[in-house]
Amino acid sequence: MKRETSDIEWSLPRQCKAVVVHDDSETKRRAKELWDTILNDMGRDAQSGVTYLSAEQIEKAPVCEHAAQIDVVIISMHDLARFLSNVAGWLADWLNADTCLPRALFILHDGEEDRQLLNFLRTLAEFAGVTMFSCSRETDCVWHGGHSERSRHIAEMVAAIA
DSSP: OOOOOTTOOTTSOOEEEEEEEESSHHHHHHHHHHHHHHHHHHOTTOEEEEEEEEHHHHHHOGGGGGGGGOOEEEEEOSOHHHHHHHHHHHHHHHHTOOOOSOEEEEEEESOGGGHHHHHHHHHHHHHHTEEEEEEETTSOOOOSSSOOHHHHHHHHHHHHHO
């Protein structure tokens, strides 16, 4: 169910709020590199706030109460299925938040064994009007380091969302 965004006053300054959920220091680093790339491409004037939470912390996080205020969620996990079984409620709260603002979901995962789960998440995200991107360790997403046309395109889309 896509939401209409035509009534949003885009001239008002707005802060892009993000939540990064990670497994460990490696997955946190991957997500931080992606977030830094997004911020860099959005420009130095972009106001933003990010909250980093481990998979264990997200279950108890008060961020669920403010799900409609979160623009970007980055999930960086080794075992996506295990993560989703523990925090499906939190993700459902965010996907179903009553907002007309555009939002984005990034999934950074380890391998192609997550393909069916990613297709399911993509369907849920599409139904909620959320733009979803995914990237496995096995593919070159070019989110880390230099800018290619692909990474610039993704960052431009996120900048438009925020």
